Amino acid sequence: MGEAPQRVNVASPYSTGGGGSDFERRVGGYYLAMALLRSIPRGQEAGLTREVKFQRLYEGEPLDDLIIHSELPVGEAKLALQIKHDLTFGKANEVFDEVMRASWKTFRSPKFSVGIDRFGIVLGLYSKMLDEHYQSVLTWARSSANAADFFARISTGGLSNRTQQRFVDLVRLKLDSYAGRSVSNDELWNFLRSMVILHFDFQQTGSRDQAYIIEILGYSLPPEKKNESASLFSQLTTYAAEGNRTAGSFETSGLIQRLQADGFPLSPAPDCRRDLELLYEHGRFVLRDIRTDIGNFVLNRTAIVADVREKMLDIQLLELVGPPGAGKSAILKALVESQQGEGTAIVLAGDRIVGPGWEGFARHLQLTQRLRNILLAVSSAPRPCIFIDGIDRIVEPGARKVVNDLLRSMAEIPLSQDGSRQWTLVVSAREEQIQELHTWLDWRATGRPEAVRIPELTLEEVALIAEQSPRLRPLLPLTKLEPILKNPSAKSCKSRLHPAGTLPIVHRP
Numbered sequence: 287m288g289e290a291p292q293r294v295n296v297a298s299p300y301s302t303g304g305g306g307s308d309f310e311r312r313v314g315g316y317y318l319a320m321a322l323l324r325s326i327p328r329g330q331e332a333g334l335t336r337e338v339k340f341q342r343l344y345e346g347e348p349l350d351d352l353i354i355h356s357e358l359p360v361g362e363a364k365l366a367l368q369i370k371h372d373l374t375f376g377k378a379n380e381v382f383d384e385v386m387r388a389s390w391k392t393f394r395s396p397k398f399s400v401g402i403d404r405f406g407i408v409l410g411l412y413s414k415m416l417d418e419h420y421q422s423v424l425t426w427a428r429s430s431a432n433a434a435d436f437f438a439r440i441s442t443g444g445l446s447n448r449t450q451q452r453f454v455d456l457v458r459l460k461l462d463s464y465a466g467r468s469v470s471n472d473e474l475w476n477f478l479r480s481m482v483i484l485h486f487d488f489q490q491t492g493s494r495d496q497a498y499i500i501e502i503l504g505y506s507l508p509p510e511k512k513n514e515s516a517s518l519f520s521q522l523t524t525y526a527a528e529g530n531r532t533a534g535s536f537e538t539s540g541l542i543q544r545l546q547a548d549g550f551p552l553s554p555a556p557d558c559r560r561d562l563e564l565l566y567e568h569g570r571f572v573l574r575d576i577r578t579d580i581g582n583f584v585l586n587r588t589a590i591v592a593d594v595r596e597k598m599l600d601i602q603l604l605e606l607v608g609p610p611g612a613g614k615s616a617i618l619k620a621l622v623e624s625q626q627g628e629g630t631a632i633v634l635a636g637d638r639i640v641g642p643g644w645e646g647f648a649r650h651l652q653l654t655q656r657l658r659n660i661l662l663a664v665s666s667a668p669r670p671c672i673f674i675d676g677i678d679r680i681v682e683p684g685a686r687k688v689v690n691d692l693l694r695s696m697a698e699i700p701l702s703q704d705g706s707r708q709w710t711l712v713v714s715a716r717e718e719q720i721q722e723l724h725t726w727l728d729w730r731a732t733g734r735p736e737a738v739r740i741p742e743l744t745l746e747e748v749a750l751i752a753e754q755s756p757r758l759r760p761l762l763p764l765t766k767l768e769p770i771l772k773n774p775s776a777k778s779c780k781s782r783l784h785p786a787g788t789l790p791i792v793h794r795p
Contacts, residue, residue, distance in 0.1 A: 307527070309410050310351065310369050312488040312496070314340060314526025315519055317354055319499050321538045322506055322522070322545070324555040325666045327354045329404055329482045331626040332566055333363040334559055334663065337537045340529030346395070348388035349405050359563045364403045365482075366392050371410040371489065375420070377456060386457070390464045393477050406482030410489040418592040419449040420483060421627065427478035429623045433471040436478075447588070454478070482627055485668070494599075494668075497702035505662055506552050518550055558663040561653045562630070565660070568651060569622075569633030572675060576619045591620045594738055598669045598710045602696070602732035605723075606714040608740035614714035615675050617740055621712060622673050629667025632660075636676035641684025644691035657695045661709070665701060671710045672696070677727075678719035690728040697731035 320327045320335040327335045333356030343350040349366040356363045368385050375382055385407055392398060392405045409416075423440070430436035440446050440454055454474075461469045461477065469477075487493045500519050504512035525544070528534055536544075542552055594617065597604060606614045625631040640650050644657050653660070664670065672692060680686050693711060701707035711732070715723055720737070729735055 307530075309371055309486075309488050310530060311523040311527045313369055313408055313486050314338070314352060314529060315523035316486065316495065316499055317352060318522040318525060318536055318541060319503055319519065320354075320666055321536060322541055322552070322555065323502065323662065324538065324557065325663050326562070326630045327356055327365055328629050328666050328668070329354075329365045329367065329406060329484050329627075330356055330363055331630045332356075332562065333358045334557070334562075335538070336362075337535060338529075339533075339535040340526070341533040344533060346397075348391035348395075349385075350388075352408075357559060358402075359559055361402070364398075366403075366405040367408050367484070368406075369408045373407065373409060375416075375453070375456065377459065383460065386460045387464055389481065390461055390477070393480060398480075400476050400480060404480050404482050406484060408484045408486060410486060412485040412487075414592075415449065416483060416485075417595070418588060419447070420453050421624065422588050422591070423450050423453055424478055424481055424483065425620070425624045425627055427475055427481075428627065430475065430479070433475035436475045437471050450588075484628065494702065494707050498707040501700060501702045501707070502662070502665060506555065508551055508553060511551055514550065518545070521545065521548060521550070556655055556659045556663075558655050558660055561655045561660055562663060564651050564653060565632055566630070568638070569631065572633050572635040572638060573619055573622060575635070576615045576675065590617060590740065591624065594621060594712075595624060595669070597736065597738065598671060598712065601736045602708050602710055603693070603729050603735040604710060604712045605720070605735050605737045606712065606740055607717045607720055607737045609717055609742065612740045612742050614716075614740045618673055618675050618712065618714045621671075625667060625669065625671055628669075630664045631667075632664065632672045634672070634674045636674060636679035636685075639674075639680055639685045639688050641682060641686075641688050643684065643687040644695070646684060647688045657691070658699060661695060661699055665699070665709070669710060670701065670707075671712055674711065674713045676715070677713040678715040678723050686726050690726075693728055694731050 317327060317335065317338045319325075321338050324334045326333060335354060336357045337355040339345075339347075339353040339355075341350055342353050347353055347366060349368045351369045352365075352367040354365040354367070356365070368388060370381065370385065373379075373382055373385070389405050389407075393400075398405075423446075426439060426446075427436055430439070440451060457478065458469065458474055461474060486495050488495055500516045503518045504515040507514060507518065525534075525536060525541075529536065538555075542554075545552055594604070594606070598621075606617055608614050622631050622633055640647055648654075648657070661670075674689065677689065680689065696709035696711065699709065701709065717739075724735075727735070
């Protein structure tokens with residue numbers, strides 16, 4: 287891991303002139319909209335936006351462009367952001383050094399709560415390297431049980447690639463220089479799991495974020511005034527510009543009063559905190575049951591995850607299909623964990639859904655808000671998604687109606703008039719059950735589902751597993767066991783490879 291750090295260079299047409307200030311105003315206006323709508327802010331996976339502060343360096347906030355406070359059922363979470371139109375992630379880049387130094391000071395502040403608060407960078411221009419490699423490192427840090435687990439994955443050839451390793455090297459190099467010592471693995475892991483890199487495409491023609499925020503703001507207005515949502519966002523960007531000039535702050539209640547005084551007849555936003563916490567806890571139970579290792583060994587299937595993430599921007603109903611044991615659930619879990627770096631996700635499991643319909647499921651979970659209100663509260667992520675693991679295991683008509691109620695509700699909440707932003711339902715299912723699934727899944731409202739086939743392990747991956755798991759090496763020459771070795775997640779394979787059932791045989795992307 288001693289090679290030169292990888293550089294990502296992005297040139298911006300907004301680097302000079304007035305475009306930069308416009309980008310900052312729009313990002314600020316976006317978070318003001320989250321406060322108005324009482325939504326989860328992009329960059330956090332829980333908590334409803336309560337206050338947005340601008341330029342808070344005088345308060346001792348090193349990352350001072352935006353400070354977003356959100357309310358949790360118990361306590362509060364903070365998100366500190368620096369806004370840059372573009373950025374070069376490199377050792378000698380002064381702007382990158384400035385941002386990372388401020389990030390380290392934020393992380394080391396006694397006011398920062400590791401595991402709850404987050405800090406990071408907002409970018410106007412983005413790159414595939416950032417999305418596929420750097421974001422995956424941050425996702426792995428958040429999903430690792432501890433520093434040892436994280437660095438075992440990063441340092442093992444075949445589990446991570448050189449681009450990801452160089453990124454960790456670069457961050458460590460910077461933190462060492464700021465601390466004046468070698469930071470510990472635990473410090474570096476906690477730093478990475480607290481960090482977010484967010485992309486807002488306001489600098490692009492046909493911006494998805496622009497279309498989304500205008501459409502979604504319409505839900506804060508009476509139906510007959512929904513066509514004023516573009517003017518409402520324009521007003522929020524004006525407030526953001528004022529906040530930048532004056533180091534201002536806006537709480538939800540004061541923001542509503544000011545907008546009403548400026549002539550916007552706002553409808554009150556519902557408080558979904560309790561329902562979101564209940565759904566979040568339900569999702570945690572679902573994810574906990576998905577094992578993502580093969581005898582404590584984790585495979586790198588980043589390319590598959592990146593491919594599915596790209597499809598999630600344009601497809602409303604996405605199916606992860608493959609033979610039993612191919613790792614469909616593990617891919618779905620990796621997608622959820624990636625989503626949680628940008629926002630929240632609703633996660634369900636086929637064998638945990640009960641009906642009849644969404645109302646019956648809501649009573650089962652003790653939810654009180656309408657499904658529409660819940661969906662609006664969690665829609666701020668770039669890819670607003672609902673995930674259902676093992677949808678093919680749903681057999682009861684009432685439970686199947688839960689899924690169809692979700693599909694219809696998703697379709698009834700367009701996230702942009704031009705169709706550039708939409709809800710997506712991502713499900714996993716066994717390949718042999720797809721035809722049965724399509725007999726009851728009501729996809730008319732969302733369009734025909736698109737399937738992504740999750741392949742069996744390659745022979746190279748099997749060899750890598752055997753290298754890390756000596757007990758499996760004697761099985762490699764046995765051609766009769768090749769189907770088992772390529773599908774280590776299958777239950778029948780688990781029992782045949784390890785009858786005692788103590789060795790988890792599931793792989794992770």
